[in-house]
Amino acid sequence: MGLHMEIDPIIGKDFLCAECGQRHTVGIKYIEEGNINKFCRFFKKVFNKDKKKVLLLADNITWEIAGEKCKNSIEKEYCVLPVILFPEGERKVTAKQEYLAKIVKEASKADVILTVGAGTITDLGKITGNIKNKPVVCFPTAPSMNGYTSPVAAYIKDGLKLTIPVTPAYGVFFDMDILKNAPMELIKSGFADSMAKAYANADWKISSMITGESFCPLPYKIVSRSNRRRQSYPDGGELLLKRDTQTISELMQTLNLGGISMIIAGKSSPASGGEHLISHFLDMYAHQHREEVFAYHGLQVGTGIFISSLVYEEMKRLTVSEIERLLSEVKIDYDKHFQTVISFFPAGADMLKKEFDEKMRQIAVLRESLATNWEDVQKNAFTMVYTPERIAGIFKKSEIPLHLREIAVDEKIIYDVIMLARFIRGRLTILDIAGETGILETVAQKYKELSS
Ligand SMILES: [Zn+2]
Numbered sequence: 278m279g280l281h282m283e284i285d286p287i288i289g290k291d292f293l294c295a296e297c298g299q300r301h302t303v304g305i306k307y308i309e310e311g312n313i314n315k316f317c318r319f320f321k322k323v324f325n326k327d328k329k330k331v332l333l334l335a336d337n338i339t340w341e342i343a344g345e346k347c348k349n350s351i352e353k354e355y356c357v358l359p360v361i362l363f364p365e366g367e368r369k370v371t372a373k374q375e376y377l378a379k380i381v382k383e384a385s386k387a388d389v390i391l392t393v394g395a396g397t398i399t400d401l402g403k404i405t406g407n408i409k410n411k412p413v414v415c416f417p418t419a420p421s422m423n424g425y426t427s428p429v430a431a432y433i434k435d436g437l438k439l440t441i442p443v444t445p446a447y448g449v450f451f452d453m454d455i456l457k458n459a460p461m462e463l464i465k466s467g468f469a470d471s472m473a474k475a476y477a478n479a480d481w482k483i484s485s486m487i488t489g490e491s492f493c494p495l496p497y498k499i500v501s502r503s504n505r506r507r508q509s510y511p512d513g514g515e516l517l518l519k520r521d522t523q524t525i526s527e528l529m530q531t532l533n534l535g536g537i538s539m540i541i542a543g544k545s546s547p548a549s550g551g552e553h554l555i556s557h558f559l560d561m562y563a564h565q566h567r568e569e570v571f572a573y574h575g576l577q578v579g580t581g582i583f584i585s586s587l588v589y590e591e592m593k594r595l596t597v598s599e600i601e602r603l604l605s606e607v608k609i610d611y612d613k614h615f616q617t618v619i620s621f622f623p624a625g626a627d628m629l630k631k632e633f634d635e636k637m638r639q640i641a642v643l644r645e646s647l648a649t650n651w652e653d654v655q656k657n658a659f660t661m662v663y664t665p666e667r668i669a670g671i672f673k674k675s676e677i678p679l680h681l682r683e684i685a686v687d688e689k690i691i692y693d694v695i696m697l698a699r700f701i702r703g704r705l706t707i708l709d710i711a712g713e714t715g716i717l718e719t720v721a722q723k724y725k726e727l728s729s
C-alpha cells in the first residue's frame with residue numbers, strides 16, 4: 278500500500294505543474310514507515326556502500342529514545358560517528374548557532390548526516406548538511422513539526438531567528454511506536470503547526486495578488502484534498518490526546534506533506550505566514566530576555582494562528598470603500614515601530630533594518646493596490662481560513678494553548694508582539710493588511726480583554 282496518496286505521485290519527481298506552469302522538483306527521494314530495528318534496510322536503500330561514514334546527530338534525550346538503536350541497526354554496515362549534543366546554558370538543546378561549529382567539524386569526516394531527533398536536531402543537521410554539502414537522512418522522534426521534509430531550516434543566529442533555504446533531506450524513516458510515544462506537548466505542537474497551512478496559504482495568496490509574488494495553488498490543493506480524506510483531521514483532538522495510532526499517523530503524513538509543499542513552492546510560504554512571525558518574534562524575545570523558549574514551536578505558532586484568525590474575522594466584512602477610507606485615515610509611525618523592534622533585539626539591528634526596508638517597499642505597493650484587489654482578496658483568500666470559533670474549538674479539544682497568556686507571555690509585551698511581529702520579516706502577510714488599515718490595533722486591544 279502506498280504511504281500517502283498525495284505524496285507518492287510526486288516524491289523524487291521533477292514535473293511540469295498543471296497549476297502554475299512551472300517545473301517543480303521534489304528532491305526528497307524516500308519516505309518510509311517501519312520498525313527502528315529494520316532501519317538498516319532503509320538506510321542501505323538510500324545509500325549504497327560508497328557512503329560509508331555516517332555522522333549520527335542526536336541530543337542527550339533523543340539519543341536515549343532512538344539514537345543508540347539507530348546506531349546499533351546500521352553499525353555493522355556503516356562506520357557511525359555519533360555527535361550527541363548536551364544543553365549549553367539552557368535546559369534543553371535548541372537550534373542555536375553555538376552548537377553548529379562542533380557538528381560541522383565532525384561532518385568533515387562523514388559522507389552522510391543522519392539526524393535522530395525532532396525540530397532542533399533536524400534543523401541543525403540540515404544546516405550542517407548544507408554547509409558541508411553532505412546528504413541528510415532524518416529519523417524523527419516526534420510528529421512535532423514539518424521540517425523533516427522541508428527545504429528550509431530555522432535557527433537562532435546573533436539573537437535573530439533565521440529561516441534559511443537548505444537542500445531537503447534525501448530520505449525520512451519513521452517508526453510509529455516512537456512517534457506515538459513522543460511527549461504529548463510535542464505531538465500537540467505538530468498538530469498546531471499543521472493547522473498553520475490554511476493561514477499561510479491564504480497569506481501567500483494575498484501577497485501574490487497584491488505584490489505579484491509567484492504563487493502556486495498546488496500546495497494548498499494537495500493539502501486540502503488530503504485533509505478531506507482524513508477521518509480525524511483536524512477535529513480529532515481527543516484521539517490525539519489518546520495517542521490513537523491512526524490519528525498520529527495522519528498527523529505525521531500531514532506534516533510530511535506540509536514540508537513537501539514548501540519544496541514545491543521553493544519557499545516556506547505555504548506553511549508559514551503571519552502566525553509564524555508571531556512565533557519567531559517570541560523565539561527572539563526569549564533568546565534575549567529569558568532562560569528558555571515560551572513553548573515548543575508549534576504551540577507558539579498555535580497562538581499566532583488564533584491571532585491571525587481574529588484578524589481575518591475582523592477584516593472579512595470590510596468593503597472596498599471602507600478599505601480606502603481606513604488606508605487614508607490611519608496614520609502609522611513606522612519609525613517608532615522600528616525603534617521599538619530594535620529596542621527588543623538590539624543585536625540584530627542590521628539584519629532587521631534590511632527586513633524593515635523590504636517591508637516598507639511592500640507596504641508602498643500594498644497601499645497602492647489593496648483597494649483595487651480587495652474583492653478578489655476576500656473571494657480567494659478569506660475562504661481558505663477557519664473562523665476563530667473553529668480554531669478555539671479544535672484547540673480546546675486537543676488541549677492546545679490558545680492565548681499568548683497560556684504560554685506565559687507577559688501581559689506587558691502581548692500588545693507589542695501583535696503589533697510588531699510583522700516588521701521582523703520582509704514578506705507580506707495578513708498582519709500587514711491589518712496593520713495598514715488599523716485593524717491590527719483593534720485586534721490587539723480586543724485580544725487583551727479575551728479570557729484565556
Ligand atoms: Zn506549481
Ligand SMILES: [Zn+2]
Pocket residue numbers: 422423470473548549553574575578
Ligand atoms: Zn512551523
